[in-house]
Amino acid sequence: xxxxxxxxxxxxxxxxxxxxxxxxxxxxxxxxxxxxxxxxxxxxxxxxxxxxxxxxxxxxxxxxxxxxxxxxxxxxxxxxxxxxxxxxxxxxxxxxxxxxxxxxxxxxxxxxxxxxxxxxxxxxxxx
Amino acid sequence: xxxxxxxxxxxxxxxxxxxxxxxxxxxxxxxxxxxxxxxxxxxxxxxxxxxxxxxxxxxxxxxxxxxxxxxxxxxxxxxxxxxxxxxxxxxxxxxxxxxxxxxxxxxxxxxxxxxxxxxxxxxxxxxxxxxxxxxxxxxxxxxxxxxxxxxxxxxxxxxxxxxxxxxxxxxxxxxxxxxxxxxxxxxxxxxxxxxxxxxxxxxxxxxxxxxxxxxxxxxxxxxxxxxxxxxxxxxxxxxxxxxxxxxxxxxxxxxxxxxxxxxxxxxxxxxxxxxxxxxxxxxxxxxxxxxxxxxxxxxxxxxxxxxxxxxxxxxxxxxxxxxxxxxxxxxxxxxxxxxxxxxxxxxxxxxxxxxxxxxxxxxxxxxxxxxxxxxxxxxxxxxxxxxxxxxxxxxxxxxxxxxxxxxxxxxxxxxxxxxxxxxxxxxxxxxxxxxxxxxxxxx
Numbered sequence: 001x002x003x004x005x006x007x008x009x010x011x012x013x014x015x016x017x018x019x020x021x022x023x024x025x026x027x028x029x030x031x032x033x034x035x036x037x038x039x040x041x042x043x044x045x046x047x048x049x050x051x052x053x054x055x056x057x058x059x060x061x062x063x064x065x066x067x068x069x070x071x072x073x074x075x076x077x078x079x080x081x082x083x084x085x086x087x088x089x090x091x092x093x094x095x096x097x098x099x100x101x102x103x104x105x106x107x108x109x110x111x112x113x114x115x116x117x118x119x120x121x122x123x124x125x126x127x
Numbered sequence: 128x129x130x131x132x133x134x135x136x137x138x139x140x141x142x143x144x145x146x147x148x149x150x151x152x153x154x155x156x157x158x159x160x161x162x163x164x165x166x167x168x169x170x171x172x173x174x175x176x177x178x179x180x181x182x183x184x185x186x187x188x189x190x191x192x193x194x195x196x197x198x199x200x201x202x203x204x205x206x207x208x209x210x211x212x213x214x215x216x217x218x219x220x221x222x223x224x225x226x227x228x229x230x231x232x233x234x235x236x237x238x239x240x241x242x243x244x245x246x247x248x249x250x251x252x253x254x255x256x257x258x259x260x261x262x263x264x265x266x267x268x269x270x271x272x273x274x275x276x277x278x279x280x281x282x283x284x285x286x287x288x289x290x291x292x293x294x295x296x297x298x299x300x301x302x303x304x305x306x307x308x309x310x311x312x313x314x315x316x317x318x319x320x321x322x323x324x325x326x327x328x329x330x331x332x333x334x335x336x337x338x339x340x341x342x343x344x345x346x347x348x349x350x351x352x353x354x355x356x357x358x359x360x361x362x363x364x365x366x367x368x369x370x371x372x373x374x375x376x377x378x379x380x381x382x383x384x385x386x387x388x389x390x391x392x393x394x395x396x397x398x399x400x401x402x403x404x405x406x407x408x409x410x411x412x413x414x415x416x417x418x419x420x421x422x423x424x425x426x427x428x429x430x431x432x433x434x435x436x437x438x439x440x441x442x443x444x445x446x447x448x449x450x451x452x453x454x455x456x457x458x459x460x461x462x463x464x465x466x467x468x469x470x471x472x473x474x475x476x477x478x479x480x481x482x483x484x485x486x487x488x489x490x491x492x493x494x495x496x497x498x499x500x501x502x503x504x505x506x507x508x509x510x511x512x513x514x515x516x517x518x519x520x521x522x523x524x525x526x527x528x529x530x531x532x533x534x535x536x537x538x539x540x541x542x543x544x545x546x547x548x549x550x551x552x553x554x555x556x557x558x559x560x561x562x563x564x565x566x567x568x569x570x
Binding site: 010012013016019020023054082083084085086087089090091103104105106107108109110111114 | 347351354355358359361362363365366367369370373375376398401402405414416418430433434437462465466469
């Protein structure tokens with residue numbers, strides 16, 4: 001089964017997605033800061049990454065830039081999942097190679113899980 | 128000495144000297160530079176006459192202090208040397224206009240040329256008679272002439288000339304030249320004052336503008352951060368509640384489900400409110416920008432409906448999307464269309480108590496039209512046009528049974544019109560409403 005990496009410092013969000021995704025049979029690993037997340041992704045590349053922006057040690061933009069800089073993480077779908085929603089931030093994340101920018105407040109966990117599944121099935125939603 | 132108009136024709140050197148002075152003044156706009164250049168060039172021009180001019184001083188009236196103030200001073204090389212061996216501090220030389228016994232004040236106020244052999248008469252009360260005479264002796268000035276400087280009949284100040292020779296009168300040519308200087312100086316001082324004032328005002332405006340921009344940026348950063356901080360707990364609440372409601376933490380009682388669903392929906396309302404406030408602040412700041420791509424509206428409708436299902440479940444309403452396959456894509460901003468749909472469908476659910484909400488889309492004249500139809504309370508004709516205005520909570524059919532800020536539809540209108548579409552409604556009281564919006568088809 002596919003492996004999903006959550007790079008997210010809010011333990012509640014991590015718990016919610018671990019509960020939901022594990023129930024559907026996915027392997028879920030997580031890191032609670034940017035640096036640790038980057039390390040995890042490089043050491044054992046997952047099939048998809050959910051990436052927060054405001055985090056300790058290294059923010060999501062920094063992680064994104066490093067993940068996109070080279071193998072083995074260059075081609076992994078990265079869903080930036082944040083409550084920052086200013087145009088500038090969305091644009092910046094997309095420029096750095098985010099697969100999609102998702103505003104946490106604008107999507108329910110059910111929807112988010114559906115999105116993750118779509119990306120993993122290779123049937124990529126538009127956006 | 129009189130100040131009668133001169134009848135004689137100016138000589139060529141006089142005209143040339145005046146022309147040179149004018150050129151210098153025209154080349155310089157800054158007040159502080161003009162006043163220095165004036166005295167320097169007047170002294171040079173007078174030096175050409177070889178009549179012993181040693182010192183030229185320009186004193187101008189300060190209207191706030193009601194005094195003549197030394198503005199600039201020029202000395203010949205000899206006079207400069209004399210001062211080096213016997214230093215005299217001229218200081219600021221401020222002569223109050225009330226000092227009627229001062230000849231400079233008399234010259235300026237009465238607009239007349241005066242002549243003296245005694246510096247105490249032009250430096251009283253700023254210098255003691257002894258100090259005035261000492262300075263005069265060191266500079267070796269025998270005669271001093273004071274010329275009024277005026278502009279359009281308004282006294283501006285005086286030009287003071289110190290001459291190293293004993294003279295009782297000055298030649299017609301000198302008088303003519305000096306009068307010409309005084310006229311030009313009057314004009315130049317006026318111009319330079321205006322210019323400097325304008326520059327100062329412009330600078331103040333620039334500073335004020337910079338400050339505003341800074342404040343604007345700070346406000347922007349604050350709004351961004353504040354909305355992030357507001358959304359974070361609301362997202363956590365929604366995630367937790369939906370995880371319980373979706374059964375991931377085991378069975379829950381029917382009653383618990385009711386309460387949790389209510390909490391979930393209220394939290395969703397808060398999220399929408401924060402989004403709307405954020406949008407309003409962007410619209411007001413003129414920073415509402417669109418990221419236009421080809422968008423599948425049907426897909427967004429399905430997504431929004433899934434997100435709002437909990438709200439209809441709570442009220443026992445239906446919420447359906449009449450899917451039509453093969454609908455073309457539109458040019459739109461996906462995130463903003465999502466917000467429009469959340470607002471329209473959210474409103475429809477809010478104002479409907481039996482029945483439900485139906486969403487559909489169809490093609491019409493190069494546009495895709497999306498329709499959100501409810502079986503709610505309907506909106507009176509006279510209220511319909513108020514709906515899309517800012518803070519338009521209706522007095523009649525809507526107000527009593529609903530909360531909300533009245534911002535949602537105003538934002539929808541800004542978004543749809545910004546995307547080159549239209550938004551409108553059809554409604555009948557107690558039968559329900561349909562809100563429509565159109566978007567250009569992407570080819």
